[in-house]
Amino acid sequence: MYTQALNQKDVAPAAGPAEDPERLARFEARVAAEDKIEPNDWMPAAYRRTLTRQISQHAHSEIVGMLPEGNWITRAPSLRRKAALLAKVQDEGGHGLYLYAAAETLGTSREELVDQLLSGKAKYSSIFNYPTLTWADIGAIGWLVDGAAIMNQIPLCRTSYGPYARAMVRICKEESFHQRQGYEIMLTLARGTEAQKAMAQDALDRWWWPSLMMFGPPDAESAHTDQSMRWKIKRFTNDALRQQFVDATVPQGHFLQLSFPDPELRYDEEAGHWRYGAIDWEEFRQVLAGNGPCNRERLEARRRAHAEGAWVREAALAHAAKRRARRAAERQAAE
Amino acid sequence: MSETPMPIWEVFVRARAGLAHRHAGSVHAADAEMALQAARDTYTRRGEGLSLWVVPSAAITASDPADRDSLFEPTADKIYRHPTFYEVPDDVGHM
Ligand SMILES: [Fe+2]
Numbered sequence: 001m002y003t004q005a006l007n008q009k010d011v012a013p014a015a016g017p018a019e020d021p022e023r024l025a026r027f028e029a030r031v032a033a034e035d036k037i038e039p040n041d042w043m044p045a046a047y048r049r050t051l052t053r054q055i056s057q058h059a060h061s062e063i064v065g066m067l068p069e070g071n072w073i074t075r076a077p078s079l080r081r082k083a084a085l086l087a088k089v090q091d092e093g094g095h096g097l098y099l100y101a102a103a104e105t106l107g108t109s110r111e112e113l114v115d116q117l118l119s120g121k122a123k124y125s126s127i128f129n130y131p132t133l134t135w136a137d138i139g140a141i142g143w144l145v146d147g148a149a150i151m152n153q154i155p156l157c158r159t160s161y162g163p164y165a166r167a168m169v170r171i172c173k174e175e176s177f178h179q180r181q182g183y184e185i186m187l188t189l190a191r192g193t194e195a196q197k198a199m200a201q202d203a204l205d206r207w208w209w210p211s212l213m214m215f216g217p218p219d220a221e222s223a224h225t226d227q228s229m230r231w232k233i234k235r236f237t238n239d240a241l242r243q244q245f246v247d248a249t250v251p252q253g254h255f256l257q258l259s260f261p262d263p264e265l266r267y268d269e270e271a272g273h274w275r276y277g278a279i280d281w282e283e284f285r286q287v288l289a290g291n292g293p294c295n296r297e298r299l300e301a302r303r304r305a306h307a308e309g310a311w312v313r314e315a316a317l318a319h320a321a322k323r324r325a326r327r328a329a330e331r332q333a334a335e
Numbered sequence: 336m337s338e339t340p341m342p343i344w345e346v347f348v349r350a351r352a353g354l355a356h357r358h359a360g361s362v363h364a365a366d367a368e369m370a371l372q373a374a375r376d377t378y379t380r381r382g383e384g385l386s387l388w389v390v391p392s393a394a395i396t397a398s399d400p401a402d403r404d405s406l407f408e409p410t411a412d413k414i415y416r417h418p419t420f421y422e423v424p425d426d427v428g429h430m
């Protein structure tokens with residue numbers, strides 16, 4: 001998911017002191033009782049580290065996620081679509097900012113967080129390393145990628161860390177428009193000419209598996225699920241969320257009269273679930289390791305934007321300092 | 336990173352006339368005007384507010400969570416501060 005970081009192992013700094021067992025017990029009792037943890041509250045170092053990694057990865061995903069869709073803003077097929085896409089991409093930027101603000105309350109500065117992304121130290125969701133080749137990809141992203149994000153984000157509205165939970169509430173309110181505009185694009189194409197329908201099918205073929213990978217590796221391989229569940233940083237397992245997504249999405253695809261690129265997809269009457277075929281986890285590992293189709297391009301774009309904006313940030317700070325100095329001088333003269 | 340950190344501002348939004356401003360999150364900006372601009376773009380894209388406050392984060396003094404009990408606990412046993420503590424016969428009617 002946007003929070004695939006949870007599947008990385010948490011590595012404590014070598015000389016990390018052991019937590020005071022009494023404080024730790026009190027903390028765990030609070031979390032178990034659904035009490036929220038707020039920025040100045042005591043928390044175990046591993047909780048702070050894991051959350052910082054998770055929230056910042058989530059933020060980076062929102063920011064990098066603007067790139068594949070931004071690719072189509074100038075080529076949207078109508079003004080209506082263009083206005084919607086522009087608003088959606090702006091929302092994603094906003095989501096990144098809410099989340100950076102939440103991560104900063106844990107004590108890591110914005111500059112450091114951005115630096116971790118640009119240096120390649122921090123990860124972002126694997127899904128944004130795939131290219132948007134046709135307009136139908138914009139439909140598929142809204143429908144599938146935002147749809148998968150919603151599945152993951154709704155339970156995070158109840159996560160134990162207050163600022164993260166509040167950011168997620170705000171984000172979830174905005175996501176539903178994202179998914180609906182994507183599905184509307186798919187619906188329009190699916191009901192269009194043969195060429196449009198083929199375009200929609202091609203987009204579904206390419207985005208389906210990467211969307212399932214967004215939920216992260218299968219539970220059996222997921223490194224830190226237990227602790228994250230106990231700390232209510234994660235509320236459902238990867239496989240549970242993935243199944244929920246498949247169950248919700250397959251009927252929507254059938255409504256479009258499109259087919260899923262999975263010959264093993266079938267409805268399990270007894271369990272009431274759609275069963276899907278094996279996911280290519282090697283592809284997932286490759287994309288996370290930096291070898292996806294667009295990893296290099298995405299990071300390049302972020303680095304360029306950051307470097308090209310440096311003079312603006314410097315000028316704004318210099319301007320603010322000059323005005324502060326002028327005001328101070330005026331005050332002195334008046335005294 | 337050698338870059339100068341951009342100051343942080345806490346953002347408060349008044350959703351409607353008649354409501355108090357409520358904390359929404361924070362933004363980074365060089366000065367108050369830019370903080371207001373950033374707050375508008377970040378926190379009010381869908382009519383969430385009619386008024387914004389931005390306050391330098393460093394200007395906020397917060398109570399220490401460790402003092403929570405000594406600060407707030409004493410009010411828990413002062414039930415005589417609540418109307419239900421007082422007995423008024425039903426015949427008196429609503430009061
Ligand atoms: Fe988002």
Ligand SMILES: [Fe+2]
Nearest residue numbers: 092146175178
């Ligand atoms: Fe979205």
